Amino acid sequence: MTLFGIKDLSFLSSVDLTIYRYVSQNTDKVVYMRVRDLAQNAHVSNSSVMRFIHKIGFNSFPEFKAYLSHNDLLSKPKTSEMTYIDASNFPKDISFRLELVANAIYQSDNVVTIGMGESAFLAEYAARRMATLGINSNAIVDPFYPLESKLKNTSNNILLCFSISGETSELIELINEFVNNDDVTLVCITSDESSTIAKMSRYVLSFSEERHYLANHFDLSSQIPVMYIIEGLDGILETMVSD
Template identity: 45%
Template structure:
C-alpha cells in the first residue's frame, strides 16, 4: 500500500527514493518529526526532503505532516474483526468470470502470476496448482527482474496480477511496462475495481473485503478470497482440459 498516494518511482531520483523508503517505514513517527529529523535519519539534505514532499503532492511539510497524522489516527481507530469468508463477497457472475479466465489460461502459451508480499505468496501457490494440471506457468514476485526482456521473443502471454490495494507501486510499474506489448494480456484479481492495477488490466475479478492493517503497513487483510478464486480456477482448468 502507498500511504502517501500514487507515486511514480520512475520519476524519483535515488535520493528521493531513499527518503520515501524512510518515510514509508516510519509513518507513525512522522507526526513527531521535523524536516531536519527526517533528513538526518535518511542521511540526506533538508531541501531534498522538501522536494519529495512537493513531488508527492503537498504544498508544505505542515500539510504533509497533518495529513499523515490524520491517516495514522484513522488507522488506529479502525475496528478489527475476525477473519470471515462468504461467497456473498463475490459478484453474481463470478463463476462466469472464472470460466472465461480458465479458457484464456488454456489458450495462452505462458501464464505469469505477479504480486508482492502476501499476494506474492498466493502467486506461488496459484502457479504451483496450475502447473500441476499441465499449464506452463510461473510466479513472478521479484519485481526487479526484467520480465519484459524475458517475454521479448514470446507470444500469447497472460499476466495475472494479485493485489489487495490495487495500488502496489511495484506491480503498477511492471504492468505499465507490459501494457504496450501486444503479445501480453493482463488480468487482475483485486478488491479495488477502480484502482490503478485494475485500470491497467484487460479484465478484473473483484470482491469485497475489509482491509486490516497493523502499524499502517503490516497487512493482515484476509487472503482467503484470493485463495478460493485461484483454487476454483485450477479446478476449472483441469475440468476443461480433460
C-alpha cells in the first residue's frame, strides 16, 4: 500500500525517496519522532524533511504525524472487539444478589461506603450515586476514621465495602468491630469470595477479573466490573425510589 495516496513517485528527488522509504518502513516509530529524529534516522537534514512534508501536501510536521498515526491504525488487523465485560465476569446469581443488596440498602437508615486506595474512588462514586437517589449515604476513605464512634447511637446501617482482593488490612481492621453488630449489615464488593472481607460480610457481590500490575506494584486491574455492580444497584434502587 502506498502512503499519502502517492501513485507516481517520479516527482520526488533522491533525498525525498530516502525519507519516503524510511517512513513507509517505520511508520509506527515515526509517529513518535520529532523532525530532527526523523532526519537523523533517515540520514538527511531537518530542512530536507520539512521540504518533503510540504511537497507531499502537509502544512506541518504534526499534521504529517497525525496522518501517519491514523493510517497505521486503519492498516492494522482487528484482533478483537472492544468487549470489556460480559456474563462470565460474574456469578450466575448476580442479579439475585443485586436485588437482595438493593433491598437492604433501600430499607436501611444509613449507608456507609468504604474503600482504600483505588477503591476509595469507587466508594465515593457509589455514595454519590445513592445520595442522588435520596439514600442517606456517605463515603469513608480514611483507614483511621472513628467509624465505631460515628455509628455508636445509630441502627439499621449498611457498610458497603470495596476491596478487589478482599484482604485490605486497613479495611479489615476498620470493619472488624461490626461483624457481630446487629445494627450493622456488612456487604462487600470483591473479586475473591473466599477472602477475609467476604467471609466477614453478610452479602457478597463478587466478580472475576484478571489482576494486572505494573512493575509488580501498581495495580492496574480493570474496575469496570465494579462499576457495573454499582450502577446495577443504582438501577434497582431507582426503580424502588420511583414506585
